[in-house]
Amino acid sequence: MSIKKFVVGLYDDEAPLFDAVKQIRKEGFKIHDVYTPYPVHGMDKALGLRETSLHTAGFIYGMTGTTIALSFMSWVFTTNWPLNIGGKPHFPLPSLIPITFEFTVMCAAVGMVLTFCYLCKFAPFVRKHHFHERATDDKFVVVIECTSDSTEADATATLAKLGAAEINTQIAESEWWFGTYDKEEKKYTEQDLVKAAH
């Protein structure tokens, strides 16, 4: 549980978004996140996010698959149950390549998708707070977190200056919780915020 206060700025177009994000960061605000309906390229860099290492994880999973497949099959054919198939070699490497390859791909893909879901906290019945319901449709949402250094008024003023079409303040749970989307979301007040701080 971490209930926080956010100032939410809404943009109709992605064009002013980059300059706005840059300016907001320059002025020392903490951007909680930017929500977009499609991947806006370069936004991760503008936000100063580091490159994801998901692909490295994928490589490691793949190599694990290669090792398991190859060592298992060679153990079966040479140690556990050596079969004489027409006098052919017990360790026929070329014939083991197809399964090794398939298993490598399988491990890499499954491992990566699971890691992706784990990192992003994606699972069935997971619910998260939505700052704007059209962020998955056509709106671009910049969310500034209110901290001791940046007050609600400051953030609102900055967003207004930077051309946000709509600005509001929300107190919300910033993590995920179990739940379905047909239920009303719990409303938090200033008191909850104070309680959460302690």
Next chain:
Amino acid sequence: MSVIKYESAVRGPLIDGTKDYHQITEDILKPIETTPSKLWKIGFTIAVLLLIFGVYSVYREVTYGIGEWNINKTIGWGWDITNFVWWVGIGHAGTLISAILLLFRQGWRTGVNRAAEAMTIFAVICAGQFPIFHMGRVWMAFFVMPYPNTRGPLWVNFTSPLLWDVFAISTYFTVSLLFWYSGLLPDFATIRDRAKIKWRKRFYGVAAFGWTGSTKHWQRFESLSLVLAGLSTPLVLSVHTIVSFDFATSVIPGWHTTIFPPYFVAGAVFSGFAMVQSLMIITRKVLNLQEYITMEHIEVMNKVIVLTGSIVGIAYITELFMAWYSQNPYEGYAFYYSRANLFSPYGWSYWGMMACNVISPQIFWFRKLRRNLTVTFFMSVLINVGMWFERFVIIVTSLYRDYLPSSWSYYYSPSTWEIGFYLGTFGLFFTCFFLFAKWFPVIAIAEVKSILKKSGNKYKNEELRHELENDSIEEFTKKFSHH
């Protein structure tokens, strides 16, 4: 920010009409948010009836044994494996479109990738039924799994192409499913956030896994799709290669050829694209998506069809040449007596295949015909008939007269339940596809949005105007790109 998202004005727009982001969402989600049309209900009913007939056919085969089919000791594979290879082949276009075209940065894939991937998954499900039920005692199917058992421990034969197939098909199915579903997450979230009805909000909320559209999630999402595309590219090539190994590693004349892997892969792409065309031409019309699956899309797919069809044609001719050049009497018999000879028992199937796969697609050299919907639809069906004949020719004409004349089989025609099984997989495929068209966004909404300002009609026209006015391209991209 510095990347210029400029696309040549020579390329036609991939999104017609004057769309904005919201309009795209509205258009693509319309079928999901409205009750299905009468046409949908009729189609779905027919598909379910076919499926029921298929289930009954399979029930007979399981209950009374493989003798319910007309396959015999000589033609052991018959329709069953023909249908298997045919469906697997069709299942190749989806991953080709979503993976290989992603790596090649082809913008047009966004219009058709979702439906093509769905088609891939359904086709692979259909394909899988055939080898499983061909086992006869299907309750023993788990024997193909490598597990320590009570007979040894005796393991499966890892050096057999048939086992490679088990791994290839199951990996292909799993990876395609993951690729498809991870791509669906943002679109499910879009449906969820628009939903007014309670159950829809709940259902798509669960399906969307809690997607929010966060920048960090998009970054990981893109990395995931890129790596999955990179993995799927060799995978899709490996799957039909391995299917061709089922034949090529044997010593049957007509199968024992090194040309099989590339020839099968080209054939798979060929038939897969034909199936995508058949489905897309109907889907875009019924769901009113002509502005997203444009003539531009149809035309590029026809170009792929004429390319792969010609590759397949070269493979056919190469086979004939090698049969003559090798001077191997068995090869010569298989190719010149059993196949290319129109007056042999199965000569009709060889020439049917040649006409459908090699000769007829050549009409797509003409732009006018590439952009003609009726011609394209007719051709797409014809190609799939031809590709079915190809697998039939390979399997039956090589088997029916083997090395021992006393075991020659004169003529093989399928039994009702053999045909019923095949029709049943059509039922399964179209039942799945109809459900998909109703409950899933048939076009990847987020991906279409990402090309809107590059290939949308409105922006394209603007671009052209700027070019005519000799505006600097930097000025234009500054105005319109989101980079």
